[in-house]
Amino acid sequence: MQAKTSTHTQEAHSHEHHHDPGFLRSYVFSTDHKVIGIQYGFTALAFLFFGFLLMMCMRWQIAKPGVPIPVVGGMLEAMLGDVAKGGVMSPDLYNAFGAMHGTIMVFLAVVPLAFAAFGNYVVPLQIGAVDMAFPRINMASYQSFAAGGVVMFVSFFIPGGAAQGGWTSYSPLASVIPTNGQTFWLIGMVLLITSSLLGAVNFIATVIQLRAPGLTWMRMPFFTWAQFVTAFILLLAFPPLEAAGILQLVDKVFGSSFFLPSGLVVSGKPYDVSGGGSPLLWQHLFWFLGHPEVYVLILPAMGVISEIIACNTRKPLWGYKSLVYSVLAVGFISFIVWAHHMYLTGMGTKISTFFQTTTMIISIPSVIILTCLFMSLWGGSIRFNTPMLFSLAFLPMFGIGGLTGLPLGFNFSDLHLHDSYYVIAHFHYVVAPGTIFALFAGIYFWYPKMTGRYMNETLGKTHFWLSLIGMNLVFMPMFFQGLYGMSRRMSDGGATYALTNPANEGVVTALTSTVIKLNVFITHAAVLLLIAQIPFIINVFMSMFNGKKVESDNPWQATTLDWQTPTPPPHGNFTKEIVVYRGPYEYSVPGHPADFTPQNMPDPKPAK
Amino acid sequence: MEIPYTVKPRPDTGLYNAKLGIWLFLASEVMLFGGLFSAYILLRVGADLWPHGMLSIPIGTFNTFVLIASSVTVVMSWASLKLGKLASFKLYMTLTIACAFGFLGVKSYEYYVKFTHYDVWFKDDATAQKYFTAAYGEKGEADVRKHFVERFHLHNTKATYDPHEIQLAGHIQGNPLFASHKTLAKAKTEKIMFEPDPKFGSHDHPKAIEIPVSDVKRLSAYVPAHSTYFAIYFTITALHGLHVLGGALVLGYFLVTADKWWKKAPEQFANRIEVGGLFWHFVDLVWIFLFPIIYLL
Structure with a gap:
């Protein structure tokens, strides 16, 4: 199918230009930001689905521990061998899937989709640029990302399987597991970090250098602002994780002890290393990236949402300047909150208090952003199309995710909630019905620009409603499981600690059968969520050929520059000189001929 | 389609794209080495014992000057281009690259010396004392302790260490690389001939002693794998060495293609050298921080 679409567009392409760069140069080794954006998009969506399937296997194991997984179990056994003996997921395999689910979703799916795919495709268009500042570095960024993805994927099939130390890869656990999965994970991460570094340099340089004449900072669309701040976070927060990755790799390959303390005992035997290292060091370096990474996940999503809301309410964003200053504040503060992930490490109450304070402070700009978006709805004549539905759902979903984070940010309540299902529910509310909904919204919104055809609305709305219901049925019960004290990362879904287990007779803190039964309920909801994605997958591919054609280059009647190009935008993007005369969201300006005034439209001459 | 400001600076920022790009890249590099330096500080502060004087300061100083010299020559090469002197550019750039490889050569020698130098810890106090005596004579243990006190700066502490916690330093006959008790056990080696280092304050090598691996x-x-000190030393210097090598290769590429570029796009070529030079200065700067924390402190 890919080949078919390519030849089709390639023909159109070669008519417009005097040179034909050929298939490889056009679609595989392209330096065009739009092609790279789409490459990122498809790869990331594939990984998103793959990461979801990993979780479906795990959900089966949680709901029915020790029962062979129907159909998939046999396939797992055939591919992976003894770890899935008889189609049953072993704890090792559960750990590997869990670690890789997190890694893939964060580093190979959501960040590439939110930042690299949308950023690549939309940012140069929104600032009126012909391409990114460094097109070849852009290509190298995607290739490095793809290589990292391959290394991560291959690690499932090596002897011993993929990394099992969780996506956070805490040492000493991650270092002492005797298989090579962790080594692959680290090499994969170094490649992914390289990719994001190249991307981040490119984005920042592009936004600073290539803005069209007249596009001042305060005329920049909020989406571009969000991507700009995200790029800075990636640029500055990722390298310490790269440092940590290098150190752990040296631990793993050369037997050093950066993260291995003296007197370490593994499986009842003293571990034969020099010792003297610090497990806390890994956690500090990891979370120095890990927390800003949360904002890498959410800021581009907020950018997407604000574009869609402004366009579909037909009114300017409420508090554009507050949004911009808030996103900058979030970017800065995100660098000084990391140790709120480490309250239980015994790093000391003074440090905990500091990080608790900064954590509460960062919620202020986040709430400002969300409030501005809510306020923007007020008095708008809202068009309830699929992108807008996803955007509207984002607001309360992200709200739930954000507000349930407060008890985790206070160290006294975190003592109880730490490492429980409550944490899982919290961050999934932020990322799954939050960020991923925003990304879906973005796909439905920009699809007409990329292909010249709308996505199907019926399928889109089916996708939306089923996903919204599925997401909430999956994640809402996890809050309760967590509050009841159910821990994360248990390959039997808590059966060991259940009241029904005779070993726990009389243990007051054992898990009641209601909590355990919720596992089955959640797994059913997850199946619903899986089914909900089918209309989307059909829609993406079918609409390329059968979708309703757009009536104009600006089908949503939007104001920003990304809609002032031909559809799909050719190499070089703009066919006319772009000069910007106004702010990004001039919708329904009294006295203007239409209810939207594109940024590049000069002021109408005053009637005499 | 032409990407603007690839050569000429954008008026409001005063930068051409690549110059902004390299500064951003360097910001990221600062965070990378910053992470490693933080790791160094945390490990050192948390360590029971941290060695001192394990590296040759004269060699390190020499290498520092080699790198500083290369920073000067790389600026001169850029200035030559700006003055339109291609030949002098080539001379200075050749010197820069020569300095880079000189630095790497010296560093490789330092690495080799370390890879063939050994510490041995013995299984118990009696065994340890036996070999200390065999190495340094009657008051052998006192000599080994003096080394220990010097290495870990223990002059002012009253802490005592049992003999089997104290290492005997020296070489293994035949100068094998990277041997360890694990590799010896794997190779079923029964004994080694060990050449202890000279007594503290002396240059005379004692006679080699025979040590059964079982002891x-x-x-x-x-x-x-020796200790966190060597772990962080090798990791940071190797990463720095890779930066030197990468920089030298890129600058070498500029040197080899100089004629072509000079004819085609002299201004852009000068920009490339400027950007490469900025990276080169950064690599030097990292070393300026590395040298004191690893060699001197």
């Missing part, structure tokens, strides 16, 4: 608790060359 050894731990044996390690000065490699990352």
